[in-house]
Amino acid sequence: MTAVTTTPTPTAIASGEPPAVRRRRRLSPGRRLPAARLAGPLLVLAAWAIASAAGQLDPAAIPAPWTVLRTLGHLWTDGTLPTDVLTSLRRAAYGFTIGLVAGVLLALLSGLSRTGEALIDGTVQLNRAIPTLGLIPLFILWLGIGETFKIAIIAIVVYVPVYLNTHAALAGIDSRYVELAEVQGLSRLGFVRQVVIPGALPGFFVGLRLGVTGSWLGLVVLEQINATSGLGYLMFQAQNYGRTDTILVGLLIYGVFGLVSDSAVRLIERRVLSWRRTLSS
Template identity: 80%
Template sequence: MSATVTTTATAPVTPAEDSSPQVRRRRRLSPGRRLPATRLLGPALILALWAAASAAGQLDPGAIPAPWTVLETGVRLWTDGTLPTDILTSLRRAASGFAIGLTAGIALALASGLSRVGEALIDGSVQLNRAIPTLGLIPLFILWLGIGETFKVAIIAIVVYIPIYLNTHSALSGIDHRYVELAEVQGLSRYAFIRRIVVPGALPGFFVGLRLGVTGSWLGLVVLEQINATSGLGYMMFQAQNYGQTDVILVGLVVYGIFGLISDSAVRLIERRVLSWRRTLSS
């Protein structure tokens, strides 16, 4: 009597064929779809808590006036012409310093990032400048340039150019050398190399530096206008401090915050448009 042995071959179970819920369910690791106007949720929450605490009498009106009091003060300052004049003065100073700092930061970063000689001559000096507190240069700049507009614009320009230079130079240094070799094999000219490889590769770092530079221009402006100025939002806040006008100080801070939020949002919008070809977590 012979026994017949039957062997059944079992096919390996692939993860796609596994019926377990853990495998069938697709893991979503990305943050998800971008929500509209999310950057306004934080400020709106702070405003709501501020209003609720003021209405409940939990805040001293002399130290932190209610939001509606600050709004009334802002309307009064705008009506009598004080606030528009100070805003235009501050915008002119910030724009002038930012334009100079932006130009200097880009030019120095390109000269240092595309040439070893330029890097040897420029990078060390910029790193030394970065190590020195910029606001600590104010007394020296007052002696050199006086207390007029020139020294204020110069300080803002320094505050702006440093982050733009550092981030752009870092992006240039981080470009993969294989792209450089490919450009040499393709016989690209210097201009074509910069336009097709250097600029796209450096743009992400440049926009990071640009956002820091925009914020730095407003921070520098706040300090400068409270030291030696006869006009501007900082001067208005300094005068309000002398008279104990907390509501006027808060008006100035709110205006600074609005300008900072708008300028940063504008830079981010431009960044998304220019770098629309990238696929990142934020997009």
């Protein structure tokens, strides 16, 4: 059998690295591109603009981007949009905060104690199997049609993915680290701080990203049910009057909120988990 040899390039020779390292680097995705996550949305926006300018889209069904921007400016200047945006942000923030705290606490209680796992995990799994939005009629009967039931539903939508991913990360911590902590004589608090938290952070951030997205998904539905303000209410009113441009304004704002919040979580994740050497980094 004839051996196959690879001739190093001048750049590879100048780097002074062994061939095995150079071959391994070819398998990685490469350097992170600046603002790469905006490429897809900008491509969709460009295709939308081109199709609208070419007359391929019905303006009554899908208005042109410039029409949507004019509507956005009009809604902002007359004071309608700022009020609805602040109302939606407040609801999402309250529900997300409650769901985040509940998800983390329940995951810690369930992941660090067999008794806690027996009492909590099955209940959460049952909750996960029930469609959260299907709880809306029951919560309206319990809490009324005010802000409380909306915040409660958003909190449930958030806490489930946070709990599941954090609990899975806790369960996946190598038992050898637990044994090492016992040998070192760490206290319970020291064990949580030095072993549990670093081990659970990757899963926690996955759940956090899903929770952020879930809060916006729940909000857009809840604000169309017995609401008198918010982006969802604005879109619902626009539906009654056939204003597709206003509906697209609401969807655009929801999309921007979702993209910005997810990007913020990813940025925090990269900073907090900078010690990890992963494919994405």
